Amino acid sequence: MTTLTKPPTTAAVALRHVSRAYRSGTHTVRALDRVSVDFERGTWTAVMGPSGSGKSTLLHCAAGLERADEGSILLGDTDISAATEQELTLLRRQRVGFVFQNFNLISALTAEQNVSLPLRLAHAGPDPARVREALTAVGLADRLHHRPRELSGGQQQRVAIARALATRPEVLFADEPTGALDSRSAADVLALLRDMAGQGQTIVMVTHDPVAAARADATVFLRDGRVVDQVTGADARALADRLVALEA
Numbered sequence: 388m389t390t391l392t393k394p395p396t397t398a399a400v401a402l403r404h405v406s407r408a409y410r411s412g413t414h415t416v417r418a419l420d421r422v423s424v425d426f427e428r429g430t431w432t433a434v435m436g437p438s439g440s441g442k443s444t445l446l447h448c449a450a451g452l453e454r455a456d457e458g459s460i461l462l463g464d465t466d467i468s469a470a471t472e473q474e475l476t477l478l479r480r481q482r483v484g485f486v487f488q489n490f491n492l493i494s495a496l497t498a499e500q501n502v503s504l505p506l507r508l509a510h511a512g513p514d515p516a517r518v519r520e521a522l523t524a525v526g527l528a529d530r531l532h533h534r535p536r537e538l539s540g541g542q543q544q545r546v547a548i549a550r551a552l553a554t555r556p557e558v559l560f561a562d563e564p565t566g567a568l569d570s571r572s573a574a575d576v577l578a579l580l581r582d583m584a585g586q587g588q589t590i591v592m593v594t595h596d597p598v599a600a601a602r603a604d605a606t607v608f609l610r611d612g613r614v615v616d617q618v619t620g621a622d623a624r625a626l627a628d629r630l631v632a633l634e635a
Contacts, residue, residue, distance in 0.1 A: 541572025
């Protein structure tokens with residue numbers, strides 16, 4: 388993987404003039420339009436914006452799940468936009484974690500087995516101690532042998548977070564992690580993420596929920612594929628008002 392020759396960024400993840408376009412019928416949709424933004428180490432950043440603003444595309448490009456058409460994406464001092472497909476695969480397995488809205492757990496496997504999957508894919512061995520450490524960190528030490536159908540939605544999402552943490556990633560990316568949860572389960576997951584950020588875990592989270600975003604350290608707003616605002620310390624009402632203004 389290519390290492391930067393210029394001075395490294397101090398951010399955990401940095402996007403520099405990143406663009407990404409898609410074909411939609413006869414039209415080209417520019418999902419990201421020369422986006423530049425830093426996600427600082429040890430902080431939790433929410434990404435908000437109207438539907439179609441480029442939130443998920445930004446997250447996927449930053450995590451190495453999609454390639455940008457233009458610009459550079461830095462994970463620490465590594466330019467992942469210059470990486471080969473094999474290098475990106477290793478990066479996703481070893482340096483980043485990803486949490487999806489719908490959990491993506493394997494129904495036939497126990498919580499312990501689901502969490503061990505990234506370690507097996509990385510050929511690191513199942514390492515039972517690390518798996519149990521991750522499940523303990525999310526409050527599920529007593530659910531090791533439960534399958535997804537035996538867990539609540541909030542517990543399933545916590546298993547998914549434990550799975551993402553099992554490789555001890557530099558950055559945890561979360562795409563609407565509370566979107567499929569009831570309010571109580573969502574509050575539990577947000578409290579867990581807040582605790583993780585307090586312990587130095589870098590988190591980048593896409594959300595449409597101002598209550599979720601208010602728990603983060605900062606919020607980045609997108610509109611039409613561009614960063615239009617960055618705020619810190621705003622409450623849920625202020626974030627909701629800003630989002631409504633962008634949708635107008």
